Amino acid sequence: MTAIMQDMDAAIATSHLAAAEQAEATTRWQDAVREYEACLSAAGPAPAGAGIDEAAVLTALGRCYWNLSEARPAWRMLRRAIAIYQERGDGPGQARATLEILRIWGPPDRQRAMTEEALQALGDGDPYLRARLFLDLSWNEDGDEHYTDALALAERHGFEDILTMRTQRRAWELFEQGEVDESVRLFEQAHETYARLNVYHPASGVLRGAAFNLIEAGRLDEGYAFAQRAFEYAAGVNLHFQSQLALMDLVGVAYARDEFDRCDELLAQAPTNSDFRGDLYRMWMAEARGDLDGALQLMVDPQRGGNTPTAVGQIHASAAGILYRAGKPDAAAQALRAWVAVERRDSEPLWTEAPAMRECLLALGDDDLVGRVHDAFADRERRSKTPAIFSTLQGRALAPLRGGIAARLGLADEAERAYREGLAWCEASGCVRDAELCRAGLAELSAQAAR
Secondary structure, eight states: OHHHHHHHHHHHHHHHHHHHHHHHHTTOHHHHHHHHHHHHHHHTTOGGGGTOOHHHHHHHHHHHHHHTTOHHHHHHHHHHHHHHHHHHTOHHHHHHHHHHHTTSOOOHHHHHHHHHHHHHHHTTOOHHHHHHHHHHHHTTOSSSHHHHHHHHHHHHHTOHHHHHHHHHHHHHHHHHTTOHHHHHHHHHHHHHHHHHTTOHHHHHHHHHHHHHHHHHTTOHHHHHHHHHHHHHHHHHTTOHHHHHHHHHHHHHHHHHTTOHHHHHHHHTTOSOSOSTHHHHHHHHHHHHTTOHHHHHHTOOOGGGGTTOHHHHHHHHHHHHHHHHHTTOHHHHHHHHHHHHHSOOSSSTHHHHHGGGGHHHHHHHSOHHHHHHHHHHHHHHHHHOSSOOOEETTTTEESHHHHHHHHHHTTOHHHHHHHHHHHHHHHHHHTOHHHHHHHHHHHHHHHHHHHO
16 A cells, blocks of 8 residues: 555656646746645655655756745755755756856855855766856956856857857947947847747846946936836746846836836836835835835845845945935944945945935045045946946936045046036936936035135
């Protein structure tokens, strides 16, 4: 009787596994999660006895959970899978599970350590997995060693998805060289290849990359159109986190133009609330509508940044800004110190994170800190020929911050130029609140000159 029951459990587990794999193949991640979990449940405490590879199922579960933007269960499943593969000495399995867990945003040092462990376990086996791991390492290094290794393997074995990284990387290079239109064309080309290969995450990511860059360059309407495409593609294949990233870029443009009802409509389309920027925009809109108490209640817990430096930095900066504008300078100073304490690889994120706390930074930041943000802008200009006009991450023009920083440092000519050019752009782009900040900055410079 026991053998019969075991055979029945094995048949049920196998049936659930087949249903899960079919659901995955058609991007029905929620159905896949349910079926994979049912598979493990039917297999019982000894899945191998039912012919089920527990680690492989856990890897698939983690992948599907992350596609649904459920980071905690995804992390838990994938860590269990990696542990099982390590116990087995299964390098390819560990590499596959590691590649899935690396999709979940986290501290760069932790990501790098897991990648290196997987490469060591894999050894010289499976060139595709090696190439993918090399690419992941290349994101967190200054040189091109691992990128070159990845492309060499891809060339040798014809891995089209990895070879498409050359097009994607060239698109970013062209953007920094000031060739924005050609950059966008290559992003489109990369998207078409990734989409044809059903490599969903990068197919969504390159559309969002084009949108992000266009918005940053001040081409809001074009960027909005690309962000809409990125959202629709990601939503069409049920990638919740990717769809939220694009959606928040749409919200940022609408927010800058005081289209708050449109912001509310867009935010209502979010499949989950895992992107903390949704709550930041709710907080900022409450403030703009005059509800400071309500805005303070919507402040975001820094833990939602997942220990990712730029995410945590944005949250602290946003807290510093809202607290200062709400008349709470001591709490704002504490948030400002927390922002400074975030560990970053370089100074570049400072200019992308600081716009939301402009008033706090100028009032409470010491000269050294204000100078560091000024230098971050200068570093960005040395690196890129495409001017940074708009903060895609925070939905506001950069000119009020740039002008304010220059004025604070006594660079009156630079401040006036930033305010005047920013005012012209804000008026042409429909960013009324930022235009007012530029006018106020110019008025203050005139008053100072008259004194």
